[in-house]
Amino acid sequence: MAAGDTEPRRTPAEIEAEINREQRRLAETLDELVVSAKPANIARRQVDRVKETGGRLLDEARALVVGGGAVRVESHLVEPEEGSILLKGDDEVVTTYQSRGQLPPEAVILAVGVGAVVVVGVVALIARRRRK
Structure with missing residues (x-):
């Protein structure tokens, strides 16, 4: 150990074990990316998003016609967890609704x-x- 070092030196086996752990972690991440980047999965997510948006619009239109229910006040994106992988179009939106009168x-x-x-x-x- 050098005079300024505070950490003990790692053995070659420890370094090899760390490399293996990182390789497994990267392989899992790549597998997740391959699954989420498949055209069928992307299309399914987009269809789900359109259905969700259409449902919200239908609810708002129904509320306008019927005169009850709720109206959307605001929507904003939710920040993903740190370290998570977010593909384009996978944003999560939180919408706030408010009741209104006739x-x-x-x-x-x-x-x-x-x-x-x-x-x-x-x-x-x-x-x-x-x-x-």
Whole structure:
């Protein structure tokens, strides 16, 4: 040992054991990356995300039409745990909702009117395409 060293020297067997541990850890990490980078897994995650987003939007639309429920106040990303591997698009979002009272009658009438116009437009478009 040198005069300034405070740690005892490691034996070649200890160094080899540490290298083996690190190789196993890296191999496990690579296996995890291979699994999460498969196109089928990426597609499944994206479909799940779209379903979740669509569900939230449907809940919000239902709350607007019915006049009850909750409305989204804010959403923000959650920071991943330290040392975790985060692939692009794997962000976790936390959304805060707030209860609200009844919609004013004018808003309900406007929503029904817009819905009726959309339905009439879609029916007219379908009828027009069938004639051709």
